[in-house]
Amino acid sequence: MKTRPGLQLIVGSGLSVYCVRKGISTSMFFKDGWKSAFEGGGLILFHSVEDAMCGERLLKTCGYETRLVAPPPELRKGCDLALEINLVEKVGIERSLGENQISYIDVLPLKGHGELLQIVRLTDFGDAIMVKAGNMKLTFDKHTGNVVNVSGGGCPDIPYLHSQMLNKRLDEAPRPRDIGHTLCSLMLDRAYVESLEIWKKGRQ
Amino acid sequence: MLLICGTVPQKDLPLIKGEVSLSGEYLHVDGVLIPCSQGTAALISAATRTTEYLETDKPQVLLVGDDGTGKGSRLLYDYLIKNLPALSPKVLVLHYMLPIMGLMKKVCESASKVAVRPFMMADAAAMYAAKASGLARHFDIFTPDFSELAFLADPQATHPAYVSRHLFESDVTKVPDLISAAYGNGSAAKMLIVKGATDYIALNGRIIDQVAKPNIPALEAIGGTGDTIGGMIGALVHSGFTNVQAARVTIRANRKAGEYAKATPATPIRQIIEVLPRVFEDHMKDWLHHANNGMAERRMIE
Numbered sequence: 001m002k003t004r005p006g007l008q009l010i011v012g013s014g015l016s017v018y019c020v021r022k023g024i025s026t027s028m029f030f031k032d033g034w035k036s037a038f039e040g041g042g043l044i045l046f047h048s049v050e051d052a053m054c055g056e057r058l059l060k061t062c063g064y065e066t067r068l069v070a071p072p073p074e075l076r077k078g079c080d081l082a083l084e085i086n087l088v089e090k091v092g093i094e095r096s097l098g099e100n101q102i103s104y105i106d107v108l109p110l111k112g113h114g115e116l117l118q119i120v121r122l123t124d125f126g127d128a129i130m131v132k133a134g135n136m137k138l139t140f141d142k143h144t145g146n147v148v149n150v151s152g153g154g155c156p157d158i159p160y161l162h163s164q165m166l167n168k169r170l171d172e173a174p175r176p177r178d179i180g181h182t183l184c185s186l187m188l189d190r191a192y193v194e195s196l197e198i199w200k201k202g203r204q
Numbered sequence: 205m206l207l208i209c210g211t212v213p214q215k216d217l218p219l220i221k222g223e224v225s226l227s228g229e230y231l232h233v234d235g236v237l238i239p240c241s242q243g244t245a246a247l248i249s250a251a252t253r254t255t256e257y258l259e260t261d262k263p264q265v266l267l268v269g270d271d272g273t274g275k276g277s278r279l280l281y282d283y284l285i286k287n288l289p290a291l292s293p294k295v296l297v298l299h300y301m302l303p304i305m306g307l308m309k310k311v312c313e314s315a316s317k318v319a320v321r322p323f324m325m326a327d328a329a330a331m332y333a334a335k336a337s338g339l340a341r342h343f344d345i346f347t348p349d350f351s352e353l354a355f356l357a358d359p360q361a362t363h364p365a366y367v368s369r370h371l372f373e374s375d376v377t378k379v380p381d382l383i384s385a386a387y388g389n390g391s392a393a394k395m396l397i398v399k400g401a402t403d404y405i406a407l408n409g410r411i412i413d414q415v416a417k418p419n420i421p422a423l424e425a426i427g428g429t430g431d432t433i434g435g436m437i438g439a440l441v442h443s444g445f446t447n448v449q450a451a452r453v454t455i456r457a458n459r460k461a462g463e464y465a466k467a468t469p470a471t472p473i474r475q476i477i478e479v480l481p482r483v484f485e486d487h488m489k490d491w492l493h494h495a496n497n498g499m500a501e502r503r504m505i506e
Contacts (some may be wrong), residue, residue: 040305041305041336041362042362063274063275065304086302086303088302088303088329088332088362109360109361112361112362112368113360113366113368116366117364117366117369117372119369119372119373123421125422125425125468125469127469128469128470130469132351134351134364134367134372135349135352135365137424137425139425148425149426149469150427151242151424151428151429151430152349154299154329155300155328155332156270156271156272156277156300156301156302156329158242158272158300159212159242159243159245160213160271160272161272162242162243163213163239163241181272182302183366184329184365187365
């Protein structure tokens, strides 16, 4: 049986133990997983096998593509069952897990150093400030606090967030993390939080 | 056919297809009105204004509503996978769509079945998906900004949010190094058009042009000023310009449009797009004269 490098077939793992305990066959979880071309690039790590399986059921119900995998040893924390997800959908997935009280340890990329960009840069245009976080930029009016533009990014929630935030005062605009779904919205959220802080400080 | 594919923020909009026209602040497609705002709508609007100026066929579009859940994007991927050989576009532009690596591979596979291989362009998340799934070399043009170039230069990153800090922190003077790295690790299309304070055009690993004037810093803040570049290039290539001519004209036209529109950070993208015909009218001949002229230039001058 073939799988992607770094992901291991789960034999003799916590999943097997759980399934034996519950009297169910592991094959049902992998029926289409190994055959599909799914390459999500992200991994959710869980404290327990039960959480992982609940998470899988929930996310499938929500329409996310996932598959149960054993995490590569270098990423393993908690139990030895993880969910491969489309990493780009991290924001929506974490929100769904949180709303349904399914606990998890972390969401990580399968490749790379695993840290989200934290760097924020500012450009002062005089009447407006542009705050750049990763590939996203939010520009607000210094005096009114209104969002005057959102640029950068490429995921489909960005035009939606642009339409929802434009011309709204920062403290009245929806927060990208709350209505976005993707990593672009997470970067925009960083820009938003920083913008709000700068604007509030400027008013004091 | 110039076929532009992407999503728009009306989440309940089903997949629509057809010729597009632009009137005032709205695109008209298959009886649906779509605001000309940041994203694929801006790209289509710029392409439409360009084809109007050139008096060539209007763009055909495949659009679907998606607010980020990916439902609309999946419909778009599926449609392309099934129908690309029959659609047989001359130029295919892939834009805002949830990056799904497995589906992008299938789209490229489907594109390879078109009788005459389409000229393939990707920007926004379609570019993220193409790079992350190792398909960059199948594309003719990518149009990254600086942070997206750092993403292309990072062989491990599957999204710009996870770019290595040292690459993201690179000074803009390091753009040539990042371009080299992107080509070196197979993450660049044949041509890269890097948008920024200085715009760069790289072809097969070599920088062939750069433009820094007019310098309009506000353009970076305006949502859609990168999208307009993709739209203009797609329309120009479809009209017979070479990729080099199209790129050289486009990066100059985008800057000039910012100047003509007296862009501020609060300028909506439609105001930039609206001045494009005037920009072309005033400068196209000169730009083509300086570009590597050929058939397209003769056509324009005649």
